Amino acid sequence: MRQFRHPSVSELQVASVLYALSDPVRLSIVRQLAREGEATCAALDGGRPKSSMSHHFRVLRESGIVHTRNDGTSHMNTLRRDDLDSAFPGLLGAILSVPR
Amino acid sequence: MRQFRHPSVSELQVASVLYALSDPVRLSIVRQLAREGEATCAALDGGRPKSSMSHHFRVLRESGIVHTRNDGTSHMNTLRRDDLDSAFPGLLGAILSVPR
DNA sequence: TTGATAGTTCGATAATATTCGAACAATAGC
DNA sequence: GCTATTGTTCGAATATTATCGAACTATCAA
DSSP: OOOOOOOOGGGOOHHHHHHHHTSHHHHHHHHHHHHHSEEESGGGOTTOOHHHHHHHHHHHHHTTSEEEEEETTEEEEEEOHHHHHHHSTTHHHHHHTSOO | OOOOOOOOGGGOOHHHHHHHHTSHHHHHHHHHHHHHSEEESGGGOTTOOHHHHHHHHHHHHHTTSEEEEEETTEEEEEEOHHHHHHHSTTHHHHHHTSOO
């Protein structure tokens, strides 16, 4: 599969990040990635169709929250913690520390 | 005019707050309120129609970000800083400290 | 009571997002 | 090569949101 474009730190926009995280499905993906470090798309689908998940991963990727790398036929996703912290210090931590 | 309902701290939901703040118009309203303490709706309209602004203030109010009180014929809006800090420590600060 | 002011609510339209099946692409293993 | 697996892309249906004019409500002041 082809490579994805990941926005650079200087391209990150807080409104896009907030928007991406305002969806329950995506917020849940991000919480799991924060806990587990990295995961494939399939590991986080919660029973949803692949095409729906692919959409959500795209939003997370294009807003700069998640990095996706190819690993055989699967895609490994990780949180871009350092990049987010450098662009928006404290933001991700504040969101992730909310219970639930 | 009638009184508005403001959600209590325990009712606040991080996804709703993030959603409300992901809109450029609303984010700009919140930034100005943070700087200026309080303001009427008209003072923050930036030339937009009243009905559009009323919509945005409603979203901010219903997500618990803004408190609106009646003051004669106008509405005074304030940021619910303490409430937000108590529900989501550090979140508002992280967002407001982003330049621009 | 009349008029002006501030903002809400309604209703319609336009723009965006979400959802998901179906078709497709890339890789791994046999 | 064939086949299974993983995930993307496309397309269409649905749902949600934003925008804004028009009508309305409440308050104040003359």
